[in-house]
Amino acid sequence: MGFQSTAETLLSQDVIGQKVSVAIHPQGSSQPHYIHGRVNQLSLRDVTDNGTRDYEVSLVPGFWFLSQAGTNRIFENKSAVEIVEEVIKSYGAFCPIELKVSKQYLQREYCVQFNESDLAFVQRLLAEDGINYYFTHTETDHTLVLADAPGSFADCPEGTVVIEGRARDVGAEGVFIFDWRRTLRYHPQACEQIDYNQDTPKNYYKQHIPTTSKFSQVPTVNCVQRYGGYNFKDGSNSCHDFEPDYNKLLTAHWMESMESGYNMAEGNSNCTGFRSGARFELQHSIASECDKYLLTRISHQATNSTGGLERYQNRFQCVAASVPVRPSREQVKRQMPGPQMAKVMELCSSASSGDADPQRMIRVQFPWDSDHNSCKLRVLQGYAGSGWGASFVPREGQEVLVDFINGDPDRPIVVGAMYNKDNPGPKYTTTQSGWLTQSGNANELRFDDKGGAEEVYLKAGKDWNYVVANNETGAVSNDQSLTVSNMRSMNVGADETKSVGSNQSLTVGGNQTLSVGQNQSNTIASSKTETIAVNFAETVGVAKELTIGGAYQVTVGAAMNETVAAVKAEEVGASRFLVVGKSMSEDIGKDRSLNVGDTSSHSAKKIQISAEDELTIKVGKASLTMKKDGTIILSGKDLTLNGSGKIGVKASKDVIVKGKKVSLN
Template identity: 30%
Template sequence: MADNEFRIKSESPANDDLMFWRIVGQESLSRPSAYELRVLSKNDSIDPKKILGYAFDVAIEFQDADGAKHERHAQGHAVRFVRAAPVGRYTQYHITLRSWFWLLTKRTNSRIFQEKTVRQVIEAVLEDSPIKRFQKTNFDQVKGAHPERRYCVQHQESDYQFLSRLLEDEGIYYWFGGHDAPGTMHFADNSIVAHDKLPAVDTLLGLKSGASETRYNEFDFFWEAQAAESGKYASRDSDFKAIKVKLKGDKSDPDSHELADLEIFEFPGGYFQGDDSGEVAKIRMEELAARRQFFHGLIAWPDVAPGWCFHYAADGPGPQDADYLIGRCAFVVAHPGYEGTPLNSFRNEGGELRKVLEALSPGDPLNAGDADLVDEFIGIRAENGSTSVNQSFVIAALPAAVPFRPQRQTQRAIMPGPQTAIVVGPPGEEIFADSHGRVKVQFHWDRYGEEDEDSTCWVRVSQPWAGKGWGGYFIPRIGQEVIVDFINGSPDRPVIMGRVYDDDQPIPFASHTQSGFRTRSTPKGNASNFNEFRFDDEKGKEQVFLHAERNQDIEVEADETHWVGHDRKKTVDHDENVEVKNNRTEKVGVDETIDIGSNRTETVGANETITIGSNRDETVGSSETVSVGSDRTHTVGANETRSVGASETTTIGASRTDTVGASMTQNIGASLTQNIGAAVNVTSGGAMTFTAAGGFNIIAPGGTKIVDFSLGQIGGQNQIGYAFQFNFSGINTEANAVKAEATGCTNAAIGIKTEFVGCDTRSGMTVQQMVALEALSNATGIEMDALKVFL
């Protein structure tokens, strides 16, 4: 096999001072490539600043069996520079190179992505990174459906860790090109169709029986290794929008061994919809199946590199003819030597190569086993005296027909505990929530959010009680600080667990003995606009306080009981309406005072009974009208006094009966007028006395009849009249058996004409008869001359 040629290409100012000496590399699917490049230089004081950070491309030029030249590259950025022991007359330097993607381990960030696919997230992270000038990506082999992630959070993770776990979750893997376009990061999600055959020779052979030295594309060893992996995968998850739907993803692909029915169960499954669960289960099962069978080989052919397929042509026992995908490659390539240096014969003394490989990938379980194989394979080759030890490539390959999925080795981000955040929303809004009562927040660590409705996803809010259309419900408002926890520790699943006060949102009560609830009217409410329910527990001043900024509605479907141990005061600044649809009983133990500033209307649909145990005073400042639609009975057990300050009018539509058990006295300060529509009957069980200081007039156009009339005192003297009767009909007057005596009386009659027809009159009356006649004339309005006719 012809000697290789080596070139180091870099923009480093010290590049021309460097001579290739040896390179140890570790390359893998879904891992950044890592190399230890050892160089020699005549310059014994190279400034590390001229090395660190620069990209170096180490090209290994080799020839195939036909003498055609090919190149194999190892490309990375210098992240470590060490001055080592000299080699001959040269100074030796060790430079650690890593793929540009590894540089993201040096950048930690916290940020939120919403409604983005994993590719969009990757591109956004790389675009925001200082290494964007280095990044070269190729997504041509990502063929599967990778839906947008509704909410995806990077929290205190390096960019490398964040992107690595996303890729692993999605079943997307990557590798770095070792041939054309070195340093390009290729992505794929279907290994069956994503990879080409090796560019130089696509078929690799096994070492022929009896051969002592491999040639070109022949393996020294190509061994098979199998492992017992679980043959079933199951997961569960939940979606609060369909909480009764059991989200599950089950997949089985058992192997033929005795433990094939072992199952891996995961919760949460990492999906929010049942439609996603099947794809997730498929990816997880393929991840398990890809670990069952690997083939390890040792070869001196530099063409091998991860991401390439080859056909293995078997010769003898062991793996049979098949196509394989190279998953990992660990190698060492050394320069044979320069003038002035000893022969560069790499014998792997003391497990030197193993130490280098372990230093390149500390703690990486994926590559840990490769160091053991390299140690074993190269040790065997060295023991056999092989001259190709300086050019050894140890590969791990899997059958190309088996889908490859990356192992989920990257630690998931686990939130260490609750955090606080500020509720946010659109400008000008005070409350911003969706139909599920979710709000949006701005985390204190979020440097990209703009404290608006796009800062986070909708975040559910824990409530004191959550039933089916019932429970407690308090919505955090914009500007309030809330406590956010994370379901299962996932930063992608925040939930608000509480609220806290701060200097911008102070506590509502000045005294620490007070507790309760105080709201704020919205929109544009101020400190004086609120509803409040407050407790004060200060000893001796205990209080329950309720304030309604506007209306208060209380509904009690059954009984309501109030007990007040002392005074009760109720003030209604406007109207009050009380409706009792059944009976009402009101009991006042002592006095009751009702003060009505204006009118009062009281309507009783049926009977009303008022019982007063003692006195009652009723004062009406102005008019009073009492209207009784039917009968009214007024009973006074003792005396009744009624005083009317002005006129009184009594109208009775029918009969009226006044019954007075004893005497009745009427005192009228002025005139008395009685208008009676029909006859008047006055019956006195005893004497009847009329006293008229101004005269006594009887006007009876229909006639006057007096039966058994006795005149008491006339003209200052006592007179007695017996059995006389007057009948006056029109102008007719009859007097029968009247005896009148009048003495010293005068009578005046003006404008009266009396005619007597068929009457016998006598004269010669005594004084007493004349006085009586005058009194009778005054009482009846009849001329005395006319009366004389009858006497």
């Protein structure tokens, strides 16, 4: 806008940002129509002949200043309207706002502004939810109005306007539309949005909305958006679940934004009350053109010279007021230029419950928005299946790398973790690699590839439990050492075979108990030595059999007692020697039988044989019988009594000698 002033110099600090209103007086009315704005540019031109200086200023709505600022930030659990209000109200009086929205808009679980101006961000959110905006003007201010339905728009002061092409040429009094042109444009036949949600991975969410426009011969072309067009349920839902009804509405809004430019009219008029977002009634000689229209774009041209010549006209675009009007979705979401660094702030799964969050999600904080945490983020795993796979969850305070699905700032995912000065890595050498967990007595799996000292190191901070569903096979090429500080238990359900190629040594510090359910067999290829420091007790429930291929020697340092409850049989294949250092006593409860195949010899200083009832010595037909009543019977074929000295025969009664012949010398 140009103007003249007697001031030779106007300072930018006195002009830039100031409110300016332009009054346009309609013909035949004393009530002007205003265009209000703020100055964002001042141009100083030449001094005129009458001593004034020409100036030019550029007027913009306060909304324009949003294009000059931007930030990176996160909004949580707010609708698009709430976010837009928050952003615009931060500009205070520069951009008053009024809501004329008829719908309850979905709260977005997570919404990111990144490398976007505030203006681009706000326009994008409004376009995504199908919300229009326009301005209302007064002499002192202007207001941004958000609108989403036909009832959100007001009528122009002109009401009904007539088309009269000659009115401009003849300077007719009144308001007219001077020319009118309708344009029909082709657009895609349907809009389709396809998206993916990890909470229902078997379903690819799809919404398909066909156009209501009719074309005679056109190819069937659909406008398809994959990933990022859908919105999630609000933050009261613990899962990243889609809202199908709302996303269907968004797809319909997308289709309506394309249909808004399908049947459009444009023209010139001198209607000073025409404003974007206002409606008027058209009176046309062609009946099909007579309708109520909504102004979508307008350009004003006005002059006010010192000579008194005033002229005003505008150029406008409009659509039928009955057609749903949606903003174009050309304002695309800014893609993230690459991965972002972040700090882990929260684990969504408790330490004690593995089922609390099976997706192992976390919340992080980006350095460009330290006031807000992210939504729940999934963590990339090297291996992921249905109830199986890898599970490494970053811990609080850890630095992670966050990437974005399809570059969408609203779809972050953790792809890795890194060390920094505050979080250094394990003190591994350049040849070592592995995993060291975070706990007071950490678990660790470490590999060392140093030449000649290769090692696999596994440490359990507390318990180490493992299960082998079938076989376990191990091979140790050299030595194996196992130290158990407390107890050790092993349970073998069937057989156990152990083979020791050389020596085996077993030391038991306390007691040893061996229990064999059935038989035990020990085979020793050479000698066996068994030393028992104190007592040795052996109990055999039934029989015991001892077979010795060579000699057998038992040495007892003190007494030896042998008790046989039933029969004992002893068989010596060759000679048997029994040496008793002192006395020997035998006590037999019943009979004793001694059978010597050859000679039996007894040698002693004294031999005493005592029998309670009877003693019989028998050799062939000869016998000697002594009874307890004193009777002695000596029987035989020939009896020879030979004495080198005297032979005395003495009886208290008779001595009877009887024979065929008795010889006495």
